[in-house]
Amino acid sequence: MGSFCSRQKPYNEADAEENEQAEEIERRIARETKAEQHIHKLLLLGESGKSTIFKQIKLLFQTGFDEAELGSYTSVIHANVYQTIKILFDGAKELAQNESDSSKYVVSCENKDVGEKLSDIGSRLDYPYLTKEIADEIKTLWNDAAIQEAYSRGNILQVPDCAQYFMENLERLSETDYVPTKEDVLYARVRTTGVVEIQFSPVGESRKSGEVYRLYDVGGQRNERRKWIHLFEGVRAVIFCAAISEYDQMLFEDEMKNRMMETKELFDWVLKQACFEKTSFMLFLNKFDIFEKKVQKVPLNVCEWFRDYQPMASGKQEVEHAYEFVKKKFEGLYFQSTKPERVDRVFKIYRTTALDQKLVKKTFKLVDETLRRRNLIEAGLL
Amino acid sequence: MPQYRQPPPPPPWALEGGGQVLDVETAVKDGILGATAGGGALAGAAGEKLELKKMIDELDPLDDIPAVFICPISLDPMTDPVTLCTGQTYERGNILKWLSMGHLTCPTTMQELWDDTVTPNRTLLQLIHAWFSQRYLRAKKRAEDVQGRAAEVVDTLRKAKGQARVQALKELHQLVTAHPSTRKTAAESGGIGLVSSLLGPFTSHAVGSEAIGILVNLDLCSDSKANLMQPAKVSLVVDMLNEGTIETRINCTKFIEMLMEEKDFGSENVSSFSLLVGLLKLVKDKRHPNGISAGLGLLRMICSHKQVRSLIVSVGAVSQLVELLPHLNPDSLEATLQILDDLSLIPEGQKALKDCQQTIPNAVRILVRVSETCTQHALSILWAVCSLAPEECAPLAVEMGLAARLLLIMQSGCDPTVKQRSAELLKICSVNYSESHFISKCKLTRTIQ
Numbered sequence: 001m002g003s004f005c006s007r008q009k010p011y012n013e014a015d016a017e018e019n020e021q022a023e024e025i026e027r028r029i030a031r032e033t034k035a036e037q038h039i040h041k042l043l044l045l046g047e048s049g050k051s052t053i054f055k056q057i058k059l060l061f062q063t064g065f066d067e068a069e070l071g072s073y074t075s076v077i078h079a080n081v082y083q084t085i086k087i088l089f090d091g092a093k094e095l096a097q098n099e100s101d102s103s104k105y106v107v108s109c110e111n112k113d114v115g116e117k118l119s120d121i122g123s124r125l126d127y128p129y130l131t132k133e134i135a136d137e138i139k140t141l142w143n144d145a146a147i148q149e150a151y152s153r154g155n156i157l158q159v160p161d162c163a164q165y166f167m168e169n170l171e172r173l174s175e176t177d178y179v180p181t182k183e184d185v186l187y188a189r190v191r192t193t194g195v196v197e198i199q200f201s202p203v204g205e206s207r208k209s210g211e212v213y214r215l216y217d218v219g220g221q222r223n224e225r226r227k228w229i230h231l232f233e234g235v236r237a238v239i240f241c242a243a244i245s246e247y248d249q250m251l252f253e254d255e256m257k258n259r260m261m262e263t264k265e266l267f268d269w270v271l272k273q274a275c276f277e278k279t280s281f282m283l284f285l286n287k288f289d290i291f292e293k294k295v296q297k298v299p300l301n302v303c304e305w306f307r308d309y310q311p312m313a314s315g316k317q318e319v320e321h322a323y324e325f326v327k328k329k330f331e332g333l334y335f336q337s338t339k340p341e342r343v344d345r346v347f348k349i350y351r352t353t354a355l356d357q358k359l360v361k362k363t364f365k366l367v368d369e370t371l372r373r374r375n376l377i378e379a380g381l382l
Numbered sequence: 383m384p385q386y387r388q389p390p391p392p393p394p395w396a397l398e399g400g401g402q403v404l405d406v407e408t409a410v411k412d413g414i415l416g417a418t419a420g421g422g423a424l425a426g427a428a429g430e431k432l433e434l435k436k437m438i439d440e441l442d443p444l445d446d447i448p449a450v451f452i453c454p455i456s457l458d459p460m461t462d463p464v465t466l467c468t469g470q471t472y473e474r475g476n477i478l479k480w481l482s483m484g485h486l487t488c489p490t491t492m493q494e495l496w497d498d499t500v501t502p503n504r505t506l507l508q509l510i511h512a513w514f515s516q517r518y519l520r521a522k523k524r525a526e527d528v529q530g531r532a533a534e535v536v537d538t539l540r541k542a543k544g545q546a547r548v549q550a551l552k553e554l555h556q557l558v559t560a561h562p563s564t565r566k567t568a569a570e571s572g573g574i575g576l577v578s579s580l581l582g583p584f585t586s587h588a589v590g591s592e593a594i595g596i597l598v599n600l601d602l603c604s605d606s607k608a609n610l611m612q613p614a615k616v617s618l619v620v621d622m623l624n625e626g627t628i629e630t631r632i633n634c635t636k637f638i639e640m641l642m643e644e645k646d647f648g649s650e651n652v653s654s655f656s657l658l659v660g661l662l663k664l665v666k667d668k669r670h671p672n673g674i675s676a677g678l679g680l681l682r683m684i685c686s687h688k689q690v691r692s693l694i695v696s697v698g699a700v701s702q703l704v705e706l707l708p709h710l711n712p713d714s715l716e717a718t719l720q721i722l723d724d725l726s727l728i729p730e731g732q733k734a735l736k737d738c739q740q741t742i743p744n745a746v747r748i749l750v751r752v753s754e755t756c757t758q759h760a761l762s763i764l765w766a767v768c769s770l771a772p773e774e775c776a777p778l779a780v781e782m783g784l785a786a787r788l789l790l791i792m793q794s795g796c797d798p799t800v801k802q803r804s805a806e807l808l809k810i811c812s813v814n815y816s817e818s819h820f821i822s823k824c825k826l827t828r829t830i831q
Contacts, residue, residue, distance in 0.1 A: 324613045331655045335697060344663075347656075348621060351583055362584045369586050373625065 039199070040371060043232050044217045045270055046241030047263045049286040052354035053241060054196065054217045055186055060361050061200040065185060073180045076188045077166065077173060078130040084163045085138050086122025089115040091157035092150035107146045114141055135174035142167045155248045155298075158255075161290065162187040186355055202368050211372065215239075225269075233275035237346075237371060239282045240267060241354075244326050245290035247303035260303045264333060271337040280346035280374060282367050283330060288323070289353040295322045305329060323351065346374055434461050434511050437518040451510045454490050455480065459514075463507055464500035468493050471503050525563045532557045532564035536571040551577075551592035558599040565600050574606050581615045590622050591630040598633045598640070607644050616641075616651050624660040628670045635664070635676040642683050649687040658684075658697045666702060668709070678717040685724045692730050700725060700734035707744040712752055719748070719759035726766035736767045742775060746782040750790050757791065758800055765807050776811040785811060785824040 044050040058064065065073075089107070092115075096105035107115050114137045121127065128134070141147055151159060165187050166173065173184075180188070199214045216232070246259035267283075270276065296314070300306040300322055309325055311318055327349055334347055348370055350363050438459050453460045453473035462474040468488040472480075477489075477500060486495050532554065539550045554573070557564045568574070577593045585593075597610070610616075616638075623634040638657075641647060661684075664670075664677035681699075684690055703718050710718060725731035735741045741763065748760040764784065768775045784807075791804045812820045 320613055324617075327617075328654070335655045335659065346625070349617075359584075366584065366586060369588070370625070373587060 039212045039214050040236040041232075041234070042213055042215045043235045043238050044215060044241065045238055045266070046243075046284075046286075047259060047266060048243045048246065049241040049284070049352075049354050050217050051190070052186055053239070053284065053286075053352075053360065054198070054215065056354060056357055056360040057200060057215055057364065058198055059182055059186075059357065060364070061202050062198060065182065067179070070180050070182075070185060073185050073188050074178060075127070076190055077180055077184055079127050080160065080162060080187075080189050081130060081138065081166050081170070081173065082118070082122045082127045084160060084166060085141060086119045087157055087159055088147050088150050088163075089119045089141065091153070091159070092146045094157075095150055095153060096146075104149045105146050107141075107144055111141050111144045111147075130174045132174050135170045139167070139170050142170075156250065158250070158252055160189050161287070162189060183355075202364060211368065229270075229273060230275045235276075235279055237280040237282055237367070238270065238276060239284060239367070240270065241284045241286050241352075242267065242330070243287040243290075244285045244323075245287040245294055247300060247306060247326075248294070248298050258303055260305060264305055267330070268333060268337050271334060278345060280371065281334070281348075282370075283334075283347070283349045284352045284354075284363070285323075285327065285330070285349060286352045286354050288351050289355070291323070292319050295319055300325065346370060434507075434514060437514045441514065441517055441521065448513070450506070451513065460506070460510060463503040463510070465503045466500060467495060467497035471506055474500065474502075525561070528557055528561040528564050529567040532561075532567040532573075533571045536568060536573045536576065539573075539576055547580075548588045548592065551580075551589060551596065555592045555595040558596055568596070569600055574600060574602060575609075578606065578610055578615075581610070581618055583614045583618070585618055587622060587625065590618055591626050591633075594619060594622065594630070594633045594637050598636050602640065604644060607641055608646075611641055611644075611647070611651060613651070617654075620654055620657045620660065624656060624663070628667075628673050631660075631664055632673055632676045635661070635673075635680045639680050639683055642680075649684075649689050652684050652687070653690050653693055655693070655697060658694055658699065662697065662699055662702050665706065671711075674710075675714050675717075678714050678721070682717045682721050685721045688728075691725055691728050694721075695725055695728070695730045695734050700731060701738040701740075704735070704738045704740050704744055707740075707748065712756070715748070715752060716755050716759070719756055719763070723759040723762045726763050732766050732770050735763060736770050736775065741767055742779050742784075743782055746779055746784045746787065749784070749787040750794075754796060758797070761791070761800065761803055761807065765803055765810075768807060768810050772810050772813060777814065780811050780815070780820075785820065789824055 044054060092105045092107055096102045099105060118134075118138065118141065150157065151163065154163070169184075172178065195216055195218050197214055197216045199212065201212050213236075216235075218228075242263045243259070246263070249259045251257045251259055251262055271281070296318065299311065300309040306325065306329065309322070312321055330349065338345075338347075348367075350366065352363050353359050438461065447459050450471075451459050453463075453476055454470070455472055455476040458473070460471070460473045463471045464474045464477060465471045466477065466488050468491050470488050470490050472489070480489060481498060486498065487493060488495060535550050535554045535557065539547065539554065542550050554568065554577075558568055574597070577596050580589055580593050602610070619634045619637055623631050623638075626634065638652065642652070658681075661677045661681050664673045665681065667673055681694075685694060700722065703722055706718060707715065722731075722735065726735055745760045745764050745767075749757050749764075764779060768779060788804045788808045788811075792801050792808075
């Protein structure tokens with residue numbers, strides 16, 4: 001504040017000016033706090049899928065990604081490609097050593113050297129630009145029978161979900177002037193660190209502006225959660241993303257731990273936090289598209305939590321049956337982890353496929369409706 | 383005595399062969415007699431009376447019928463008015479009955495009759511007929527109007543999206559609620575299938591609540607119900623039962639009850655935490671007695687399925703229902719006791735009943751006070767609790783006056799199995815008491831109604 005240095009004022013005047021400034025600051029804080037009150041804060045929690053939801057909201061209700069932002073994902077996507085093929089090649093080698101029917105995991109002679117080279121590239125900190133030549137080599141290796149076999153065992157190898165999508169689009173990704181599409185960006189995997197937030201307003205059909213939301217995505221680190229979680233006390237709702245397709249996969253950080261069990265523990269922990277006593281919980285049972293396909297091949301009971309599952313039909317009916325089973329498990333967990341006094345808070349389960357923009361939009365509209373109704377009920381207007 | 387051999391000629395202002403001079407609306411409105419459309423008074427006489435009876439029956443009794451149309455004897459509108467020599471008019475059947483009983487007076491004026499013949503009052507009959515016809519035609523038109531409207535709305539619903547869809551559903555909901563005649567129309571124009579198809583995992587609350595409000599009013603066949611039993615649809619209904627207004631909650635409750643009436647209804651559809659928690663919230667909401675009875679009705683139905691009982695106990699239903707007992711009306715009380723009785727049949731239920739402090743006091747107070755069914759259930763519950771932990775529970779029950787009531791039951795004219803159970807319970811309770819001490823406990827300390 002220049003006024004103190006620039007002129008010598010009589011004591012009283014300086015004092016008065018200071019008070020006035022302090023008052024102005026207080027008024028600004030009061031205005032902002034009041035404005036903040038109208039902003040509904042949403043916290044994204046969960047093991048995986050949060051960032052995709054985050055990106056979808058950005059695409060749906062903000063201006064989306066501009067050219068520069070899209071361009072910034074190029075290196076990420078290329079990195080994903082290198083990481084994926086490395087995991088598959090190394091994985092095939094491992095399976096060839098440990099599995100009884102090892103021969104099917106042995107990469108053919110022509111591809112062995114390429115595989116070694118790519119595995120080497122994948123372990124570096126810096127990846128080269130994905131040129132046509134390298135892309136072709138990757139494509140050939142991807143089509144190798146052994147690699148496909150390894151891909152089918154993806155659940156134990158930490159193969160990311162975007163593998164197939166990127167492998168199928170290699171030609172396009174390796175163009176010299178490649179700029180990622182929105183869909184590419186949704187598939188791109190970056191491990192989130194820190195907190196990211198976006199503010200948005202879901203626009204209604206009548207183009208009236210709706211409530212203002214602020215969405216927070218916290219990095220998926222396991223360790224210091226309890227240190228920062230209380231900072232989110234007073235959020236309107238927690239959106240918990242549980243990837244139901246991961247019932248047969250192990251954690252990246254700990255290959256002995258089943259991902260679904262980890263999600264179960266995390267959900268339980270979050271529900272019991274004192275800071276979320278009055279918070280609404282929106283449970284997104286995510287990756288339904290992968291779940292749909294997987295559940296017909298891999299039985300649910302491979303996951304300890306679902307060991308009492310009994311299939312009853314086949315085809316679409318079975319998928320629905322399996323989904324209802326998983327849903328009931330989460331419901332049971334919610335009601336067991338919730339003290340009777342807290343049973344009043346909103347708890348809803350949504351089936352989502354984060355990569356499908358239309359579905360995310362529909363789902364979010366429902367979330368918005370629920371939160372708005374809740375406001376009206378709390379204000380006694382409903 | 384004047385002898386009438388044939389009905390009198392038609393009034394001078396009716397045209398030969400029928401036809402209207404004045405239209406019915408204006409005639410009746412102006413209080414002037416108008417000939418009815420297309421009816422020769424002669425030929426249509428008998429037919430007219432039958433038609434009149436039908437119209438009177440079908441019309442809304444709330445319409446205020448002019449006093450002169452009413453027979454002073456029966457106070458019903460007259461379908462065959464006849465006049466006495468005193469000039470008073472009555473329904474033919476009623477006055478003839480009066481006369482046949484030997485009375486020779488005019489019932490209203492009490493004058494002695496100098497002539498016991500009755501003269502058909504054609505004038506009055508035509509007036510009555512015209513009045514009822516007008517009302518009848520108007521009501522019919524209104525009914526057809528709403529039916530037409532209902533068909534229109536269903537048609538609109540086929541293509542409408544977004545807000546238009548919500549509006550159409552709202553209107554259809556209003557129509558089927560207020561006008562029973564539209565329900566058949568809605569069903570016949572494919573409304574049921576259409577509305578059912580709107581229910582799914584992405585249905586908004588606005589759409590869903592109106593849709594359920596509509597379906598609950600319609601007559602659903604087995605196929606429609608089977609279609610509605612899909613897990614995703616039931617989930618939606620359960621969600622609305624938890625979040626909606628009281629009307630929506632009650633509608634959802636009735637809806638699920640409707641589905642449960644099908645004989646191949648699988649209990650897995652209602653083995654849902656959310657549903658049970660939602661129903662318990664509903665039955666505890668003292669502001670809405672309708673909700674309480676609706677919720678208890680469904681809960682009772684669900685409880686009749688054995689597989690769901692342990693789930694019901696696990697959501698804490700037992701203590702919540704026991705605490706509710708003193709505040710319920712007799713019907714709701716019976717339903718609640720039935721539920722608790724069913725729950726007492728499983729070990730977890732038994733334990734939960736024993737653990738709840740209010741079980742014994744509330745159950746003992748109900749014995750013999752309300753109805754035989756309530757007594758039976760309360761007895762069953764007490765028996766379950768006391769046989770589980772006699773040393774703990776029996777003294778408490780006895781202190782509450784159980785023994786005296788059991789004796790009353792045993793001495794009453796009730797079912798032998800009930801008497802048997804009372805005797806067994808009495809035995810359990812008397813175990814720790816000396817004979818004389820126990821007998822003192824059996825005395826009535828307060829008058830039991």
